[in-house]
Amino acid sequence: xxxxxxxxxxxxxxxxxxxxxxxxxxxxxxxxxxxxxxxxxxxxxxxxxxxxxxxxxxxxxxxxxxxxxxxxxxxxxxxxxxxxxxxxxxxxxxxxxxxxxxxxxxxxxxxxxxxxxxxxxxxxxxxxxxxxxxxxxxxxxxxxxxxxxxxxxxxxxxxxxxxxxxxxxxxxxxxxxxxxxxxxxxxxxxxxxxxxxxxxxxxxxxxxxxxxxxxxxxxxxxxxxxxxxxxxxxxxxxxxxxxxxxxxxxxxxxxxxxxxxxxxxxxxxxxxxxxxxxxxxxxxxxxxxxxxxxxxxxxxxxxxxxxxxxxxxxxxxxxxxxxxxxxxxxxxxxxxxxxxxxxxxxxxxxxxx
Numbered sequence: 328x329x330x331x332x333x334x335x336x337x338x339x340x341x342x343x344x345x346x347x348x349x350x351x352x353x354x355x356x357x358x359x360x361x362x363x364x365x366x367x368x369x370x371x372x373x374x375x376x377x378x379x380x381x382x383x384x385x386x387x388x389x390x391x392x393x394x395x396x397x398x399x400x401x402x403x404x405x406x407x408x409x410x411x412x413x414x415x416x417x418x419x420x421x422x423x424x425x426x427x428x429x430x431x432x433x434x435x436x437x438x439x440x441x442x443x444x445x446x447x448x449x450x451x452x453x454x455x456x457x458x459x460x461x462x463x464x465x466x467x468x469x470x471x472x473x474x475x476x477x478x479x480x481x482x483x484x485x486x487x488x489x490x491x492x493x494x495x496x497x498x499x500x501x502x503x504x505x506x507x508x509x510x511x512x513x514x515x516x517x518x519x520x521x522x523x524x525x526x527x528x529x530x531x532x533x534x535x536x537x538x539x540x541x542x543x544x545x546x547x548x549x550x551x552x553x554x555x556x557x558x559x560x561x562x563x564x565x566x567x568x569x570x571x572x573x574x575x576x577x578x579x580x581x582x583x584x585x586x587x588x589x590x591x592x593x594x595x596x597x598x599x600x601x602x603x604x605x606x607x608x609x610x611x612x613x614x615x616x617x618x619x620x621x622x623x624x625x626x627x628x629x630x631x632x633x634x635x636x637x638x639x640x641x642x643x644x645x646x647x648x649x650x651x652x653x654x655x656x657x658x659x660x661x662x663x664x665x666x667x668x669x670x671x672x673x674x675x676x677x678x679x680x
């Protein structure tokens with residue numbers, strides 16, 4: 328498996344070594360795993376490839392598998408021991424990382440990554456798994472296609488794991504681990520989406536998870552309402568300015584107005600705790616006014632009128648207007664940093680209120 332960032336290592340990983348490790352860990356045909364491990368060691372010495380640790384591990388696991396398989400004919404204790412041994416071995420591979428796991432990766436999050444050591448999220452760690460994406464069977468898609476798929480799916484799924492985007496530190500970036508050609512050959516069909524430090528050599532501390540498992544129902548209700556507007560803002564037309572495509576921007580303004588109406592309804596329809604009722608109600612009132620301005624922008628007769636109303640709409644959905652409501656709900660209160668002018672021109676980044 329490897330991530331899309333950074334240069335690849337100069338030496339390839341020996342494919343036979345990978346096969347040896349798979350046979351050893353999964354404990355089927357242990358004799359085959361032992362032979363493959365020995366073959367891999369010879370090839371690695373001759374070709375200067377990587378994977379010596381995997382070849383040795385596969386050989387050792389397969390050797391133990393053979394011995395314990397014989398012993399298991401006489402006692403069930405051997406089989407129990409072997410299952411525990413396999414679980415310990417599996418714990419050091421990226422193939423068994425689960426959503427929510429924090430881990431250290433000796434090879435880092437860039438280039439090839441085969442080993443992963445789960446650690447408590449409270450401790451320093453290299454990465455945190457925020458999603459797993461299952462891939463369809465078939466021929467190996469190729470490095471570029473896998474990377475494109477991982478980019479699209481992982482960036483889409485990060486908001487599911489971290490619903491409160493304000494709580495995501497600016498130094499955190501998205502990485503992904505995808506199957507290598509050798510891993511695909513032996514059944515690896517999963518993309519692992521990972522949060523890591525923007526500087527891949529720097530560790531993270533603490534979990535970034537902000538979803539239904541860590542937030543209370545009121546926080547979830549607020550964030551689900553905010554996501555409605557974020558989604559509409561992300562659907563900006565390709566033309567960066569209304570001067571280049573007035574009708575496209577008017578259609579977009581209409582979608583923003585509809586999203587604001589839906590968001591306002593969700594905020595007013597929820598039973599908020601006493602301390603948050605007034606701030607959320609005040610925010611809903613401002614969002615309703617914003618929706619009216621975006622509706623007028625959608626019906627504007629010319630570019631000038633469009634900008635007059637859309638500018639007022641942008642002002643009314645300024646993220647800073649939601650700080651009081653967020654504070655009352657115990658959510659993050661520092662808006663993400665972004666270039667406001669760029670956001671207004673392109674609609675990218677999804678401003679939240």
